[in-house]
Amino acid sequence: MSDRKLTIGEKLSPGPGVRSLVITGARIVASAPSVATATETADARVADVVIVDGVVTDLTASEAPSDAQVIDADGLILLPGLVDLHTHLREPGREDAETICSGSRAAAVGGYTAILAMANTTPVTDTAEAAERILDLGRACGLVDVQPIGAVTHDLAGGQLAELGLMHRSRARVNVFSDDGRCVADARVMRRALEYIRSFGGVVSQHSQDPALAGPNACCHEGELSGRLGLPGWPAVAESVIIARDVQLARHTGSRVHVAHVSTAEGVDVIRWAKAQGIAVTAEVTPHHLALTTERLAGYDPVFKVNPPLRPIEDVQAVRAALADGTIDAVATDHAPHARHDKEHAFEDAAFGMLGLETALSVVASVMVEGGPCGWSDLARVMSSAPAGIAGLADHGRPIVPGEPANLVLVDPAAAITVDRSSSQSLSRNNPWHGEQFRAAVHTTILRGRVTAAEGAPAAC
Numbered sequence: 001m002s003d004r005k006l007t008i009g010e011k012l013s014p015g016p017g018v019r020s021l022v023i024t025g026a027r028i029v030a031s032a033p034s035v036a037t038a039t040e041t042a043d044a045r046v047a048d049v050v051i052v053d054g055v056v057t058d059l060t061a062s063e064a065p066s067d068a069q070v071i072d073a074d075g076l077i078l079l080p081g082l083v084d085l086h087t088h089l090r091e092p093g094r095e096d097a098e099t100i101c102s103g104s105r106a107a108a109v110g111g112y113t114a115i116l117a118m119a120n121t122t123p124v125t126d127t128a129e130a131a132e133r134i135l136d137l138g139r140a141c142g143l144v145d146v147q148p149i150g151a152v153t154h155d156l157a158g159g160q161l162a163e164l165g166l167m168h169r170s171r172a173r174v175n176v177f178s179d180d181g182r183c184v185a186d187a188r189v190m191r192r193a194l195e196y197i198r199s200f201g202g203v204v205s206q207h208s209q210d211p212a213l214a215g216p217n218a219c220c221h222e223g224e225l226s227g228r229l230g231l232p233g234w235p236a237v238a239e240s241v242i243i244a245r246d247v248q249l250a251r252h253t254g255s256r257v258h259v260a261h262v263s264t265a266e267g268v269d270v271i272r273w274a275k276a277q278g279i280a281v282t283a284e285v286t287p288h289h290l291a292l293t294t295e296r297l298a299g300y301d302p303v304f305k306v307n308p309p310l311r312p313i314e315d316v317q318a319v320r321a322a323l324a325d326g327t328i329d330a331v332a333t334d335h336a337p338h339a340r341h342d343k344e345h346a347f348e349d350a351a352f353g354m355l356g357l358e359t360a361l362s363v364v365a366s367v368m369v370e371g372g373p374c375g376w377s378d379l380a381r382v383m384s385s386a387p388a389g390i391a392g393l394a395d396h397g398r399p400i401v402p403g404e405p406a407n408l409v410l411v412d413p414a415a416a417i418t419v420d421r422s423s424s425q426s427l428s429r430n431n432p433w434h435g436e437q438f439r440a441a442v443h444t445t446i447l448r449g450r451v452t453a454a455e456g457a458p459a460a461c
């Protein structure tokens with residue numbers, strides 16, 4: 001093994017001849033079982049990781065090829081690369097807000113090795129051709145595996161089913177379907193979609209929000225604060241009634257439902273009940289619903305306008321507890337970039353959504369690990385292995401052992417960082433964490449043995 005340490009520049013452009021990499025001295029963390037254990041010290045061990053041709057080949061540096069490049073990971077934690085079930089890239093249609101490349105750069109910097117691209121682009125991803133195009137653009141960029149999500153209904157209109165089977169049988173192998181941004185509100189349409197995708201083990205990721213209960217102008221959690229601010233409110237029950245309906249449809253059809261961005265204690269209660277019945281339901285929560293409360297809206301800053309809305313502390317506590325006990329399976333960012341001219345308006349007129357890819361790990365570590373109920377192995381479960389399993393991504397979220405693809409992230413648990421929206425890789429600036437300080441941060445991201453980002457800088461794509 002070479003004793004030459006890499007400089008950042010070398011990490012970012014390893015050169016054509018480099019086929020092997022050694023990570024020395026990292027604490028290797030395996031994904032925990034489904035309930036928070038906070039036992040990361042017990043189930044982690046310090047070892048070296050040898051990677052040849054994109055695959056982990058050994059856990060002893062002495063077995064590394066003599067020309068291997070070295071990452072000194074003393075003091076760092078090595079996790080399986082993160083997987084995001086819920087990313088909005090704005091290509092095609094709104095490349096001023098995000099492209100597949102800029103979103104891929106943000107994902108790599110955020111520790112992600114795979115992201116699922118939501119279907120609400122212009123045009124909508126509702127055909128096999130559209131899905132393959134996203135797959136191909138993601139591959140051309142090459143910093144993260146971009147897996148398209150297919151729409152449930154044609155043009156997200158809620159009526160006619162999209163080309164579910166053709167999208168699944170295409171090169172894109174679409175497995176997750178969602179009309180996100182809109183709820184599949186018609187129970188009959190939802191039932192047909194679930195019946196259809198059951199044949200190939202697909203899943204519907206539902207934006208659970210009854211449109212009649214939520215109302216067309218709602219933009220704030222319905223409660224004391226919405227009354228005080230004079231903003232149209234959005235009741236928690238609009239979320240829980242759809243989750244209740246959908247878990248019954250999942251049971252009836254024998255098919256699989258995934259609850260996108262669950263945000264309420266009532267929603268969590270229904271999911272907990274459904275899981276106890278053995279119904280095939282999974283759920284995700286966003287970093288912002290784990291960390292921020294509705295009080296942030298007091299200044300009418302549109303950066304905090306998001307769908308579903310930020311909720312009161314009781315809901316925040318409920319989603320944290322549910323993530324720790326396995327009721328909520330995964331963290332997903334709902335990274336929703338918006339151009340300035342769509343976001344910088346009076347609160348009621350601004351677009352919904354906030355950035356998330358670059359800050360997710362730091363936020364989740366601060367809320368759930370540092371002083372929270374979880375260990376790093378739980379974080380690996382909820383941000384990597386569980387979402388990979390839900391989406392059916394076989395090469396991600398894997399244990400860090402010989403024979404597995406080297407899709408990895410190194411985390412510095414003691415890095416003091418201050419978020420600066422101007423240094424984001426995203427083309428948009430709607431970052432709700434601007435100015436916030438965090439302790440843990442992504443250090444290096446590795447996709448199939450290639451360093452895709454190091455210390456905040458992405459590799460060339």
Ligand SMILES: NC(=O)N[C@@H](CC(=O)O)C(=O)O
Nearest residue numbers: 088180181306307336352353
């Ligand atoms: N989350 C948001 O607030 N916005 C999303 C749509 C969505 O997920 O609801 C978007 O596409 O901008």
Ligand SMILES: [Zn+2]
Nearest residue numbers: 180181207307
């Ligand atoms: Zn949504």
Ligand SMILES: [Zn+2]
Nearest residue numbers: 118180181334
């Ligand atoms: Zn979304």
